[in-house]
Amino acid sequence: MESADLAACGVLLAERHRRHRMAEPLLSTRFCAVDAALRELTAAFETTDASGAVALRDGAPVGFVLGSPKSSPVWGPNIWVEAAGQAVTDAEVMRDLYAAAATRWVGEGRTAHYVLVPAYDADLVRAWFRLGFGQQQAHAIRPAVRTRARTDDVAGLSVRRAVRADVPALAALDIELPRQHGSSPTFSPGVLSTVEENVAEWEESIADTGFATFVAESDGRVVGSAIGCALEKSSTHLSLARPDDAGFLGFAAVLPQAHGRGVGRALGEAVIDWAVDSGFDSVVTDWRVTNLLASRAWPALGFTESFLRLHRTVAT
Ligand SMILES: CC(C)(COP(=O)(O)OP(=O)(O)OC[C@H]1O[C@@H](n2cnc3c(N)ncnc32)[C@H](O)[C@@H]1OP(=O)(O)O)[C@@H](O)C(=O)NCCC(=O)NCCS
Incomplete structure (x- = not known):
């Protein structure tokens, strides 16, 4: 060319x-x-x-x-x-x-x-x-329209904005995504950080108003977290894959013992409703398609694929 x-x-x-x-x-x-x-x-x-x-x-x-x-x-x-x-x-x-x-x-x-x-x-x-080639990652989008915010559906569950006292719980939840990605069938942990490193990072970033961090509490204990921000803060979803005025569901994790009970949905909906309140037109996210949990949760929240990342390794 x-x-x-x-x-x-x-x-x-x-x-x-x-x-x-x-x-x-x-x-x-x-x-x-x-x-x-x-x-x-x-x-x-x-x-x-x-x-x-x-x-x-x-x-x-x-x-x-x-x-x-x-x-x-x-x-x-x-x-x-x-x-x-x-x-x-x-x-x-x-x-x-x-x-x-x-x-x-x-x-x-x-x-x-x-x-x-x-x-x-x-x-x-x-x-x-x-x-x-095979599919490795999904980039997805949904309209920023208010959800039914169904925390009431799950007994004892509430979702609120994170505060400084949540830093240890947030740091522990940060491990859950690489742990999930490191296991079968994703086999892709990426760069692993320690809980201590995560605590230090959260101590710095918890007050950053550019990020909307939510925690889910079940019977008074933090069991999950999710982060929303403007898509401009993401290093991915660039060029033709970057919609105008989009919010970004940048992270979500739920403790393994609380999976499959509606906590992820409640957190995802909190980020979507935050995006609505912030005036965004759409909400973008992405996931490894081999991450069975994420690849089932986010489509259930109305995200549809916009770009597929395909991958091939040539053996020479
Ligand atoms: C992804 C994650 C946040 C989802 O949270 P969760 O609490 O397990 O999810 P929920 O119980 O709220 O389920 C969300 C939706 O996925 C659907 N779902 C879950 N498992 C499913 C399955 N096996 N088949 C079909 N749908 C499934 C649920 O039915 C639900 O939709 P519904 O409310 O319309 O019924 C959580 O599993 C997690 O922390 N995973 C590890 C970290 C991670 O992968 N983070 C996401 C990175 S992109």
Whole structure:
């Protein structure tokens, strides 16, 4: 892919986003405009070590794929095709594009491939599946409309904003997500912190008004927590995957002994209602699809997939 290709590929990207918005109207209208889509594509193109491929039919571009590496070691020797990194007029073309681009990626030793695919395009998802990819992560969205806030449904349960005295309980709950991710079938704990480190971090951040932290109490004991914030505070959900005026359900955890009793729902609903009160139009979250707990809880709260992160590791 060369800089001379960008203008035509920007048109393809804007058209992809226009179709995506027809399926998911909460996505930003901005990127339906070719100049806005082109800006995102150009930024992706100018990322360090970006490379990709363009498909031409009768001399006219009919698709592109563009990826670049992330420096964090957690992803392995990687290439990421982010939200502005692909568009095709015909899904099958993506298989030729990947074949061309991946020759260089694997040649450079970048064997862990991640790709963010618009969830609405079943043909495109299937084309990636037939390139050996599987789903790793779901990015999801729902309207910011008030919930029924069903804490009353669960005997002895209440949800309230966290206070400084909750720091030890919050620090303990922070361990639950990596613990869940470290177990089968996710097998992906990420970077583990200790409860002591979490306490120190919470002592600093508990007063940060940019984050709305909730705790769930069952019979007077904290059994779960959840955090809401503006999506701008997230380092993910970028570019075409960033809706305007969105709140973010950034974290939730419930102690294992309290799972499956409606605590997660009550916490998720508290964050959604906070987003409504804060004037956001939508609420965004994401989860590992192999996290059986999260991948069942968040769709039950009305989140629908907007982008799928697919992953493949090439064994060389
Ligand atoms: C994810 C988590 C916060 C959910 O909390 P929870 O208290 O277990 O969830 P709830 O009991 O409130 O259930 C939430 C919804 O998921 C549904 N659900 C739960 N298990 C289900 C299953 N096996 N099949 C289908 N639906 C299921 C529930 O029915 C409920 O929907 P409903 O109210 O419409 O019936 C909790 O399991 C947890 O802490 N997991 C470990 C950390 C984690 O994964 N955090 C999320 C990171 S993205």
